[in-house]
Amino acid sequence: MTTQCKFCPLNRKDAFVNMSAEEVGFMQKFKVGELTVDPGTPILMQGSNAPQLFTALSGMGIRERHLQNGARQVINFVFPGDFIGLQAGLLGEMGHSVEARTQMRLCVFNRSELWNFFKSHPERSFDVTWLAAMEENFLGESLSSVGQRTAVEAIAWAMVKIFQRGQSLGFVTNNTMDLPFTQRDVADAMGLSLVHTNKTISRLKQQQLASWSDGQLQINSLEALAEIAMTELRPLARRPLI
Amino acid sequence: MTTQCKFCPLNRKDAFVNMSAEEVGFMQKFKVGELTVDPGTPILMQGSNAPQLFTALSGMGIRERHLQNGARQVINFVFPGDFIGLQAGLLGEMGHSVEARTQMRLCVFNRSELWNFFKSHPERSFDVTWLAAMEENFLGESLSSVGQRTAVEAIAWAMVKIFQRGQSLGFVTNNTMDLPFTQRDVADAMGLSLVHTNKTISRLKQQQLASWSDGQLQINSLEALAEIAMTELRPLARRPLI
DNA sequence: CGCTGCATTGATGAGTGTCAAAATTGGTGG
């Protein structure tokens, strides 16, 4: 027997909407197991018709999409609480791959149950849709970054977004959090070359705004970064857990 | 009394999943009216908390997002059958604006009814989520275009996507369809400058691949374009109508 | 100890952006 949902460590974090005991009970039935994967492990493959859906319990990863010429676009970064596989669950095919960047613990659901989900628990299906809308919203912001922001602006924006997400999950102490991603990941996320990304990051470091080395991201002034990124610092909404 | 749903012209197109008479009846109650707007009219505003949701019945438009420095990212193009306002309906705030590019006829729903929707008609709420997942998928593709494709590739990609959508809606005759967008719209969609977009389009015209002038897009070889764009030509899935 | 992957740095050049102006189109009113 895997860990019970009522002991789920995420449900206690205030980044998330708390579930009622009844809801937890229902989710428990929906859950079919737990999966732990090592860094680098592919979790879902672009184009695949995966039978399983996941919620990230711990660890981080990336969503990425490959083009025919080998180019890679990182769609976004995966944090604990993220729901993985919505596209497979609904469309029958993933538009992107998901890959672990740290060791990750995943809560596993059965895709075939998704429909029961909608039928019997409208609140929960509403939550799924809420997450989808949130994702759509975020991708719109990303698109604006890649399309309209300069390299510095884009990287400042990415740092702000990542850092805020980290804060909400309690990953930040002393303005510092662990970042398991490579500079190539960030470069591919912002549509920049690795070299230029590297140079841009060092520029931000010189300006004492943010430093990222040895897998540690330290932000000196989130406000200053947000200013550069032309984005507003707003507290993140509480997310529902699936 | 506005036009009845059972006479909705979209429901007959084979781009869409057909609704049962019972479903149509339910949607009829959900519908609160119809709205016709002129080209250039803003339909929803970024940041607004709109009380109404729409389904485009006819005409085209764009979703766009503005940055603080005035830059604009076109998120995507709106075609008949598209559901507009999901973010407002679920998140309470739009992440982007929607603006008409031709005269548009819109089916108007009341946002406050959305929850009843989920509660009483799981199939329909499933459809809403399906559309959200589809949108997420598309935005991932767009992100890849803006981030990884060159100017020619990106514009070829955009043409393929628009043309395919046009085909599925019956807008194409003689390999030609009406395009009410400006080159600036396309430029802002692909993260390119207006000038470079213009020159790239003329290059495609010289190569006899596609010509776009006088609001008419003519595609000579969709296959060749798709090849350049590094994308596969797959028939579009039937979309549910909301 | 020699891999291999990642970060870092310098040099060079190409793809795109910016600027500016002319050509074209469409709409409006005299």
Added chain:
DNA sequence: CCACCAATTTTGACACTCATCAATGCAGCG
């Protein structure tokens, strides 16, 4: 029907951000 205006498209010249190439350093690891 013509004159005028605004919006859009088109073209040319030039500048610059950013990509590419290449080499070095550095850490982890079998």
